[in-house]
Amino acid sequence: MKKILKWIGIILGGLIGFILIVGLVAPKSYHVGVTHFTKASAQNAAPLFQKWENWDRWSPWKASDSTMKVSITGTSGTVGSRYDWVGENTGEGSMTVTEIDAYSLKFDLAFGGPLPSTWKCKMEAQDTLGGSTLSWTFDGESPYPFNAFSYLFNMEDYVRSDFEKGLKSIGSIAEGPVTYDIEMMKNPGLHFLINRATVKFGDIPAFFGERYGVIYPEAEKLNIKAGTPCGLFFTYNTEKGETDMAAAAEVPERPKQKSPLFTAISIDQNVAPTLLKINYYGPYEGTGAAHEAMDVFMKQENLVQVPPVIERYVTDPGTQKDPNKVLTEIIYAVKKKN
16 A cells, blocks of 8 residues: 555656646747638627627627526726626636727636636727728736646637637628617707808818817807817708708807807707717718618617707817727717607
């Protein structure tokens, strides 16, 4: 019996020694990266991974574990929001957003269990000729001496297959009909300084440039804090190719000061108690699909729009050279149909 224990001790000691020696030369960090081309635009693909509620539509882990239960905390699509899961096959863990941009997402991927670990992940969609390139990267650390097991367990091979399946699923879904996340919120009461006219479609950019150049200096002269530039659209006549619209500056409250250069108006919450909003990223000429999505949503929810349609120009295309990163908030004030 003593000889058996002695040999077991020698073998265990040898294994431990081997692991300690191998750990001195084995890599302590690892990086995995996969890409996939899709015919869909980055704008259509990115929400599928930026919003936690969309992961169940394409996640390879969700598809492989019917027992997997998911919970989401925080506001999905914002820094700090978290996705937790637990399942018989997938174990337990969480993903927490650390950074989010127009078409990218960075998050910490944490695994629980007897050997907890945290990995840094990034997912991104980049527009390319004919579509967009989706990428998913994964960086982790394996502390000494556990890094020795990397020679027996290839992390890249283990993760790569699932990442590839996930990106292919995102691409397939994104290549379908264009969808937009529509946020529904209570109308707090919106206020604007406007300069209104009937404008031909082709003259809209020049109209904005001219009228903003009137509104903002006049507001400053009257000590009115004028905020984000907006476009307000009261009617849209496609047959005549013109729109009854206004160049507008958003203000925190309706001012008492008056001027012949602008009119103050409000979107009253008593008339339109609800706002619908789409965050549209891309060149201005592509906003039509977002407006069509609003029309479909209103019909489904039995809502009617209260003019004007509001476009809030959050990003200045003059300073942001990448048109796909230009943010326009499209806002509809609505009420229930009678």
